Amino acid sequence: xxxxxxxxxxxxxxxxxxxxxxxxxxxxxxxxxxxxxxxxxxxxxxxxxxxxxxxxxxxxxxxxxxxxxxxxxxxxxxxxxxxxxxxxxxxxxxxxxxxxxxxxxxxxxxxxxxxxxxxxxxxxxxxxxxxxxxxxxxxxxxxxxxxxxxxxxxxxx
Amino acid sequence: xxxxxxxxxxxxxxxxxxxxxxxxxxxxxxxxxxxxxxxxxxxxxxxxxxxxxxxxxxxxxxxxxxxxxxxxxxxxxxxxxxx
Numbered sequence: 001x002x003x004x005x006x007x008x009x010x011x012x013x014x015x016x017x018x019x020x021x022x023x024x025x026x027x028x029x030x031x032x033x034x035x036x037x038x039x040x041x042x043x044x045x046x047x048x049x050x051x052x053x054x055x056x057x058x059x060x061x062x063x064x065x066x067x068x069x070x071x072x073x074x075x076x077x078x079x080x081x082x083x084x085x086x087x088x089x090x091x092x093x094x095x096x097x098x099x100x101x102x103x104x105x106x107x108x109x110x111x112x113x114x115x116x117x118x119x120x121x122x123x124x125x126x127x128x129x130x131x132x133x134x135x136x137x138x139x140x141x142x143x144x145x146x147x148x149x150x151x152x153x154x155x156x157x
Numbered sequence: 158x159x160x161x162x163x164x165x166x167x168x169x170x171x172x173x174x175x176x177x178x179x180x181x182x183x184x185x186x187x188x189x190x191x192x193x194x195x196x197x198x199x200x201x202x203x204x205x206x207x208x209x210x211x212x213x214x215x216x217x218x219x220x221x222x223x224x225x226x227x228x229x230x231x232x233x234x235x236x237x238x239x240x
Contacts, residue, residue: 035240056239057163057164058163058239059161059163059213059216059232059234061216062213062216062217062232063239065216065217066216087239087240098239098240099239099240119240122239122240123237123238123239123240124236124237125218125237126237126239126240127163127213127232127234127237127239128237128238128239128240129163129164129234129235129237129238129239130238130239131164140164140165140235140238141238142236142238143235143236143237143238144238
C-alpha cells in the first residue's frame with residue numbers, strides 16, 4: 001500500500017526508507033526519488049538566472065485525491081510491496097527537498113518503473129503550482145510539454 | 158456553487174474562492190466558463206485562452222461537456238507544475 005502525505009515540513013529520506021522496510025525480508029528492491037529546489041530559473045526566457053526561493057501552492061483536497069488515485073493505479077500495474085509519496089507545499093529554498101517517491105518491490109524493474117510512472121503522473125496531474133522568486137521579481141513556473149509527453153508514455157492506448 | 162481559483166488565476170481574479178448562484182441554463186463546464194467570462198474584465202482575461210485553463214469538478218479534472226450543478230465545487234487553475 002502506497003502512503004500519500006502532503007505537508008509543509010521537511011522529510012527524512014533515511015527514516016522514510018526504514019519505515020518502509022520495517023524488519024521485512026521480502027523486499028528485494030527499494031527505489032527512491034527525491035526532487036529538490038534548484039537555484040536556477042526554469043523559465044524559458046530567463047533560464048540561468050538564480051532564484052532565491054520557491055513557493056508551492058496547492059489545492060489540498062484535490063492533491064490528496066489525485067495522488068491517492070495514481071498510487072492505486074501504480075499498485076494495479078506493478079507487483080509492489082509498499083511505498084511512500086511525500087509532497088511539500090509552502091515556501092522553500094534552493095537545495096530544499098520538495099518531493100519523495102519511495103517504492104518497494106521484490107524486484108528492481110517493478111520498483112523503478114512504478115517510481116518513474118508516479119513521478120511522471122504526479123508532475124502532470126497533482127494540483128501544485130510553483131512560483132519562483134529571484135532578483136528580477138516573482139513568476140509562476142510554466143508547465144513543460146516534455147512533462148506531458150513523459151506522462152503520456154504510460155497511457156494505455 | 159463554490160468556485161476556487163489557484164496560482165495566477167487567483168491573482169488575476171483577486172480572490173481564492175467565491176460562492177455564486179448558478180444562472181438558469183448553465184449546466185456544463187463550458188457554459189459556466191462562458192458565463193464567468195461575462196462577469197468582468199479579469200474573468201474574461203483569465204478565460205481568453207481556454208487551453209491555458211484546467212477545470213476540476215469536485216476535485217476531478219473535467220472537460221467542457223462535464224455537467225455542473227449548484228452543489229459542485231469547481232476549481233479553475235493553470236496547468237500544474239508540482240514535483
